[in-house]
Amino acid sequence: MKLVQTKDAPSAIGPYSQAVCVDKMVYTSGQIALLPDGSDELLAKDVTTQTQQVLKNLENVLLASGSSLQNVVKTTIFLADMSDFVTVNEVYEKAFGSHKPARSTVAVKTLPKNALVEIDAVALIS
Numbered sequence: 138m139k140l141v142q143t144k145d146a147p148s149a150i151g152p153y154s155q156a157v158c159v160d161k162m163v164y165t166s167g168q169i170a171l172l173p174d175g176s177d178e179l180l181a182k183d184v185t186t187q188t189q190q191v192l193k194n195l196e197n198v199l200l201a202s203g204s205s206l207q208n209v210v211k212t213t214i215f216l217a218d219m220s221d222f223v224t225v226n227e228v229y230e231k232a233f234g235s236h237k238p239a240r241s242t243v244a245v246k247t248l249p250k251n252a253l254v255e256i257d258a259v260a261l262i263s
Contacts, residue, residue: 143201147171163202169252
């Protein structure tokens with residue numbers, strides 16, 4: 138088991154790793170719209186900008202793990218408000234292009250730092 142830590146994504150805000158690699162798989166922790174610069178504030182208050190940053194953070198964790206968005210097998214999206222589903226889908230589709238991993242989307246009461254969206258992933262290591 139290899140623990141992943143990259144400065145290109147926000148540090149964990151709790152006792153966990155950004156990702157864990159086991160065999161040829163990487164399991165990421167959920168990403169929210171924090172910047173990798175160590176600031177403790179969310180990037181923005183709108184779901185479009187937050188989703189873009191979340192996917193950038195996720196991609197950077199995957200790259201540090203020897204993977205990429207194109208190797209993602211499964212994602213889970215956590216939304217603070219299910220009415221943001223369509224907007225998040227639009228940003229998500231741009232990031233993944235024609236690649237369509239399996240996915241679950243779940244509405245939750247609250248997310249860390251009162252984020253609007255959090256995404257984690259399971260991917261193959263290249």
